[in-house]
Amino acid sequence: MDLEKDSKKVAVITGASSGIGKACAFRFADEGYSVALVARRSEELSAVAREIEAKGGKASVFPGDLTDEKQIEDIVNNIVTTLGGIDVLVNAAGVIANGTIENTSIEDWDRLMNINLRAPFYMLRCAAPHLIAGKGSVVNVSSVNGQRAFPNVLAYCVSKAGVDHLTRCAALELAGQGVRVNAVNPGVVRTNLHLNSGMTDEEYRQFLERSVTTHPLGRVGEPEEIAELIFFLASDKASWITGETILIDGGRGQTCAR
Numbered sequence: 001m002d003l004e005k006d007s008k009k010v011a012v013i014t015g016a017s018s019g020i021g022k023a024c025a026f027r028f029a030d031e032g033y034s035v036a037l038v039a040r041r042s043e044e045l046s047a048v049a050r051e052i053e054a055k056g057g058k059a060s061v062f063p064g065d066l067t068d069e070k071q072i073e074d075i076v077n078n079i080v081t082t083l084g085g086i087d088v089l090v091n092a093a094g095v096i097a098n099g100t101i102e103n104t105s106i107e108d109w110d111r112l113m114n115i116n117l118r119a120p121f122y123m124l125r126c127a128a129p130h131l132i133a134g135k136g137s138v139v140n141v142s143s144v145n146g147q148r149a150f151p152n153v154l155a156y157c158v159s160k161a162g163v164d165h166l167t168r169c170a171a172l173e174l175a176g177q178g179v180r181v182n183a184v185n186p187g188v189v190r191t192n193l194h195l196n197s198g199m200t201d202e203e204y205r206q207f208l209e210r211s212v213t214t215h216p217l218g219r220v221g222e223p224e225e226i227a228e229l230i231f232f233l234a235s236d237k238a239s240w241i242t243g244e245t246i247l248i249d250g251g252r253g254q255t256c257a258r
């Protein structure tokens with residue numbers, strides 16, 4: 001089965017209004033997938049869809065808040081009714097927030113767990129029968145923070161560690177039915193993630209400047225670099241890879257304090 005260049009294949013991409021999810025939408029559409037774009041902001045999703053269609057691609061918009069399980073059920077049902085199935089699921093929607101073990105509020109803990117971990121779980125659960133029907137694949141967008149501990153982003157780190165284990169458990173359970181489940185674990189990537197967490201433009205500038213030294217390859221990543229790995233993992237080129245959580249972080253995960 002050749003997943004690439006097959007216009008009948010459907011790729012569902014959450015977080016498609018911005019950053020890594022948006023880059024994935026373009027990458028999969030470029031390869032002939034019909035892409036289902038999911039996030040809360042429908043105007044942003046429509047703008048992405050228009051851009052894809054202007055280049056001859058196929059995109060549909062399914063707006064919704066993934067912290068609401070009823071909306072997840074409706075989104076998956078609407079996608080299957082409209083597009084006929086689900087071959088690839090990319091769980092890219094996510095948020096970050098500062099906080100330590102001493103000052104993380106229960107509200108922030110719940111908010112991060114809900115969007116970063118509960119939503120990918122329930123998207124995958126609802127999409128599973130459709131992925132099984134087409135022997136499809138899933139890529140979860142985790143983080144280097146899922147594999148390494150960083151200070152002052154406690155709930156984020158724990159949510160992404162959960163995503164990594166969700167990936168392994170689901171991979172094991174779905175392998176017998178021909179569905180692969182993998183995750184990517186990026187280092188710092190230039191997107192709206194940190195600005196949306198309340199960082200000012202100046203704080204973000206300084207954060208990116210510091211990231212040059214915290215990433216051994218000497219720069220932050222671009223969304224298109226992450227989309228390339230996600231596309232590879234979803235495609236038949238990765239047909240014997242499942243349950244993997246792959247660092248794509250300019251070497252950040254290899255560093256230790258000394």
Ligand SMILES: NC(=O)c1ccc[n+]([C@@H]2O[C@H](COP(=O)([O-])OP(=O)(O)OC[C@H]3O[C@@H](n4cnc5c(N)ncnc54)[C@H](OP(=O)(O)O)[C@@H]3O)[C@@H](O)[C@H]2O)c1
Nearest residue numbers: 015017018019020039040041066093094188189191192193
């Ligand atoms: N950027 C980095 O440095 C970095 C590093 C490692 C991992 N990651 C991970 O990469 C993923 C994508 O983040 P990004 O960096 O591309 O950030 P981004 O530009 O802020 O994109 C986040 C996306 O998530 C969507 N989203 C947030 N809350 C949502 C909700 N309740 N329901 C539906 N969609 C929601 C946003 O869309 P709406 O606002 O329209 O809903 C947006 O499309 C995240 O899981 C993040 O943790 C990022």
